[in-house]
Amino acid sequence: MSLRTEEMTLNMGPQHPSTHGVLRFVIKADGEVMREAIPDVGYLHRSIEKIAEKVGYHGFMPYTDRVDYVCAMFTNQGWGMACERLGGIEVPKRGEYCRVIAAEFNRIASHLLSVGTMGMDIGAMTPFTHAIREREMINDLIEELCGARLTFNYMRIGGVAWDLPPGWREKALAYLDHFDPIWEEYNALISYNKIYVERLANVGVINLQDAIDYNLVGPNLRGCGFKWDIRKDIPYSVYPEFDFEVPVGTGEFGTLGDAMDRYMVRIREMRESSKILRQALKQIPDGPVLAKVPRNFKPKAGECQVRVESARGDMGWYVVSDGSAYPWRVHVRTGSFAAMGMINKLSRGLMIADLVTLIASLDVIAPEIDR
Amino acid sequence: MANSYFGNIKDAVTTIFEGLAVTASHLIRKPYTVQYPDRVPVRVQDTLPFRYRGILEVDLDICTGCLACERACPIDCIVIVVEKDKQTRQMLISQFDIDIAKCMYCGLCSEPCPTGAIHHTTEFEGADFSLESMIRRFVPEPIYAYKPSKGPETDPRIIPILNRGMRYVNEFAQPGGEKPAAEEA
Ligand code: SF4
Ligand code: SF4
Numbered sequence: 331m332s333l334r335t336e337e338m339t340l341n342m343g344p345q346h347p348s349t350h351g352v353l354r355f356v357i358k359a360d361g362e363v364m365r366e367a368i369p370d371v372g373y374l375h376r377s378i379e380k381i382a383e384k385v386g387y388h389g390f391m392p393y394t395d396r397v398d399y400v401c402a403m404f405t406n407q408g409w410g411m412a413c414e415r416l417g418g419i420e421v422p423k424r425g426e427y428c429r430v431i432a433a434e435f436n437r438i439a440s441h442l443l444s445v446g447t448m449g450m451d452i453g454a455m456t457p458f459t460h461a462i463r464e465r466e467m468i469n470d471l472i473e474e475l476c477g478a479r480l481t482f483n484y485m486r487i488g489g490v491a492w493d494l495p496p497g498w499r500e501k502a503l504a505y506l507d508h509f510d511p512i513w514e515e516y517n518a519l520i521s522y523n524k525i526y527v528e529r530l531a532n533v534g535v536i537n538l539q540d541a542i543d544y545n546l547v548g549p550n551l552r553g554c555g556f557k558w559d560i561r562k563d564i565p566y567s568v569y570p571e572f573d574f575e576v577p578v579g580t581g582e583f584g585t586l587g588d589a590m591d592r593y594m595v596r597i598r599e600m601r602e603s604s605k606i607l608r609q610a611l612k613q614i615p616d617g618p619v620l621a622k623v624p625r626n627f628k629p630k631a632g633e634c635q636v637r638v639e640s641a642r643g644d645m646g647w648y649v650v651s652d653g654s655a656y657p658w659r660v661h662v663r664t665g666s667f668a669a670m671g672m673i674n675k676l677s678r679g680l681m682i683a684d685l686v687t688l689i690a691s692l693d694v695i696a697p698e699i700d701r
Numbered sequence: 702m703a704n705s706y707f708g709n710i711k712d713a714v715t716t717i718f719e720g721l722a723v724t725a726s727h728l729i730r731k732p733y734t735v736q737y738p739d740r741v742p743v744r745v746q747d748t749l750p751f752r753y754r755g756i757l758e759v760d761l762d763i764c765t766g767c768l769a770c771e772r773a774c775p776i777d778c779i780v781i782v783v784e785k786d787k788q789t790r791q792m793l794i795s796q797f798d799i800d801i802a803k804c805m806y807c808g809l810c811s812e813p814c815p816t817g818a819i820h821h822t823t824e825f826e827g828a829d830f831s832l833e834s835m836i837r838r839f840v841p842e843p844i845y846a847y848k849p850s851k852g853p854e855t856d857p858r859i860i861p862i863l864n865r866g867m868r869y870v871n872e873f874a875q876p877g878g879e880k881p882a883a884e885e886a
Contacts, residue, residue, distance in 0.1 A: 389775030392807035425874075456724060463733050477752035477821065483807045491812065492752060493874050519723040524713040622876040625773075625813070 335361050342685070344373050352696050353689075355673075359682060367677035367685055369670045375700040382660040387413050387487060387627045390657075395481035397662055398698040400443055403429075403436035404640035406485040408647040408662075411566065411636045413487040416629035416651050425489030425619040426568045431502070431610050432475065432484055434603045438509070439468040440641035441596045441603075444693045448593055449520050451690040452529050457520040464512060471502060488621035499611050506604050506611075513601060521597060530593060531584030534676050534688040538587065544675070545668040548643015549599065550692055553579040553592035560639035572609045574602045589691035596693070628655050642666055642693055666698040749823040752872055754806045756824045757799050759839045762859045763866050764818040766792045766846035770810035778803040779810060779819075783846065792846035801827055802835035812873055816847065817866025 343354035352373040358365040378397055382390045394409040395402040407429055414421060421429075446461025469479040476484040476492055484490055520526055536546070538554045551558055559576040561569040577598035579591030631653040637646050643665035650659040669692040676688055735741060749755070766783045782796035811820050829835060847859075 385775040388773070389809065392775065392805055392809065456720075466733075473753065474750040475752070477750070477754035477808060478806065481805070481807075483809075488876070489874065491808070491874060492872060495750075495752070495872075515723050519720045523716045523720055524709065525717070618874070618876070620874040620876045 337365065340682070342367075343370075353694070353699075355685070357677075357682065357685070362681050362683075364677045364680050364682060364685065366674055369673050371667075371670060371699050373700070374697045376697075378701045379660045379662065382657050384656065386656050387629070388625070390660075391486065392481065392483045395483055396697065397701055398640065398642065398645075398664065398666075398695055399480055400695050401436050401440040401641040402480065402482045403433040403484065404638050404645060405662075406482060407433055407567070408636060408638045408640070408645050410485045410487055411638065412634055412647040412649045413627070413629065415634045415636060416632060416649060417487070417623070417627060418629075419488045419621050419623060421489050421621055422618045423568070423615050424493075424617045425621070427610055427614040428490045428494060428619050429485060430567055430569065430572075431494075431607060431614070432472065432482070432490070434607050434610070435468050435472060435502075436482075437603045437641045438600050439465045439472075441600050442468075444641075444690075445516075445593060445596055448530075448687075448690045449526070451686045452526070454520060454523075454526065457516065460512075460516060460519060464509065467505060467508075471498070471505060474498060474501075486620060486623070487627060488623040489619045491620070493619050494614075499614075502607070503611055506607055509604060510601075513597075513604075517597065521594070527583050527590060529687060530590035530691065531588055533589045533684050534680065534691055535585045536587040536672070536676065540672070540675070541587070544672040546643070546672065547665040547668060548639070548641070549592055549595045550643065550665070550669055552577065553595045554587040555579050555581070555591075560637050560644055564637060566636070566638065568610075569606075571613065572606045574606050577602065589687055592691045592693075626655060628653060640665070642669075642695065642698065662701055664698045664701070666692075666694045666696075669694050670699055746823045746825070753823045754808050754821040756801055756822055756827050757804060757806075757810070757837070758820060758822045758824075759797055759799070760818045760820075760862050760866065761794065761797065761839055761844055761847075762818075762862050763816045763847045764794065764797070765816060765848065766794050767815060769813040769815070770819045773809045773813050775807070775809065776803060776805070784843075786845075789845075791848070793843045794840055794846050795843040797839040799837045799839070800835065801837055802832050811869070814870065816863065817869035818847075820866070820869045 338359045340357040340359055341354070342357055344352045354370040354373065356368045356370060376396065378393055381393055385393065391406060391409060394405040397405040442461040442465045446458040449457035472482060473479050474495060475498060476482050484492070536554050538556055541551050541554045541556070555578050557576050557578050560566070562576055577595050579586055579595055581587070581591060583590045629651045631651055633648070633650040635646060635648045637644055645665065646663035648661040648663070649657050652658040673688065673692070677685060680688065737745060766781070768781055768783065771779045771781050778800040780796060780798045781794065784793045784795055786793045806821065808821065
């Protein structure tokens with residue numbers, strides 16, 4: 331028998347500190363238990379796909395930074411790869427390595443932000459400052475590489491815009507040496523904290539079939555125990571040359587596919603990224619970093635779809651060219667949008683306080699939902 | 702039942718102390734916080750890397766008036782007016798405006814510049830009270846465009862500017878790697 335009270339409609343957002351940007355939820359609650367939480371998206375829609383039709387292929391690169399400003403290297407890379415495939419351009423080997431190095435640093439930075447805010451959202455402020463400190467150091471490195479800390483605009487069609495500066499490699503390796511012990515320290519600080527584990531374990535459990543039906547990607551899908559990583563399964567760039575693992579959820583703290591599993595997948599992925607970076611920094615060949623691409627880049631009429639594994643999972647770039655200097659249609663498929671679609675289903679029967687846990691564990695980034 | 706209850710409490714307390722040990726260790730580490738803006742030992746601008754993309758600046762002494770930057774900007778925040786002087790048959794730049802409020806500091810304009818005339822500085826504190834004052838006008842009165850001289854008789858006044866410009870240009874990767882790679886393996 332369950333006691334029912336009058337249904338209450340609550341509004342959460344659009345400006346709520348734990349919604350990671352501008353998100354709004356309409357919550358129907360029975361006491362403290364939610365009946366549903368309806369996500370209301372669209373607050374950050376900036377017509378980025380339409381802008382592409384106006385600014386041309388080269389000029390769109392800085393706009394891709396804004397699709398997902400937390401991991402802009404991947405959006406850069408996706409756009410670059412789509413244009414290269416349309417135009418039949420081959421990126422020099424060193425260029426590909428520079429891309430992978432920049433992107434993997436960016437993945438660590440993005441996951442650091444994700445796991446840091448995870449703690450903050452459920453009330454632990456200290457881990458956030460630790461994670462942000464590490465992220466600042468990565469930002470410093472990237473700033474030296476490309477001159478910006480967030481909206482990198484580092485890649486160009488056909489390669490990257492700046493070669494690694496002198497001495498950067500040593501700095502990057504020194505950072506990785508510093509990062510690996512910090513990773514252990516961070517786990518001691520928060521990941522294995524009993525109270526923290528209790529807050530995350532068994533919350534927002536996603537079973538694998540649902541995850542596939544709702545089209546979840548990236549760490550959210552891997553958290554359900556399914557090994558699917560574009561870097562391994564549909565290899566692009568120079569990823570086949572590296573030796574790394576794809577961490578998946580194990581259900582070690584509760585049920586398979588709960589918030590803790592998704593969190594641990596991110597924590598472990600940082601380790602793997604660090605491994606890739608060490609190999610890439612060691613193996614990077616000499617040579618040019620940018621292919622010859624005409625300023626007035628006009629690919630042949632046609633369409634293409636590329637997929638990159640961004641920090642939030644499979645990111646698809648679909649570009650249609652009509653042979654002119656402007657793309658005819660661009661579409662971006664992002665992981666956050668799919669994750670938002672699932673929140674309503676997952677929220678049923680959850681406590682209101684667990685909704686922020688759920689959102690944080692899905693690592694939803696508001697600008698990526700709407701573009 | 703009671704066992705797992707007390708076990709939970711014990712686990713919670715030990716893991717909290719593990720975390721606190723990490724926090725305590727930070728008492729003896731070097732602090733990482735920078736107290737911007739008033740308690741920094743050196744101006745932040747001076748600590749930024751050479752590639753930092755701050756507010757744009759133009760050295761008109763070495764601008765050739767080629768309009769490459771104007772064409773490269775995706776949002777048209779550069780306006781250049783170039784005329785041909787009838788008498789001397791030289792290019793005359795009569796207007797060079799950059800709308801700093803509109804600029805997104807992407808760096809696409811400084812990339813094709815042949816002399817490094819347009820470049821990003823490390824200056825970033827650009828707040829002001831009106832949009833009008835955000836438009837940087839670099840040409841107070843019409844000025845002849847720079848023309849690379851064919852001999853060694855480059856005006857000694859502009860040699861340092863030109864060197865700085867070329868250093869800026871050389872930071873950018875060249876298509877096909879025409880210049881030697883910046884870093885040895
Ligand atoms: S930095 Fe970008 S937005 Fe600003 S003037 Fe140059 S090209 Fe235009
Ligand atoms: S600033 Fe550079 S790119 Fe722009 S007109 Fe002058 S020389 Fe040409």
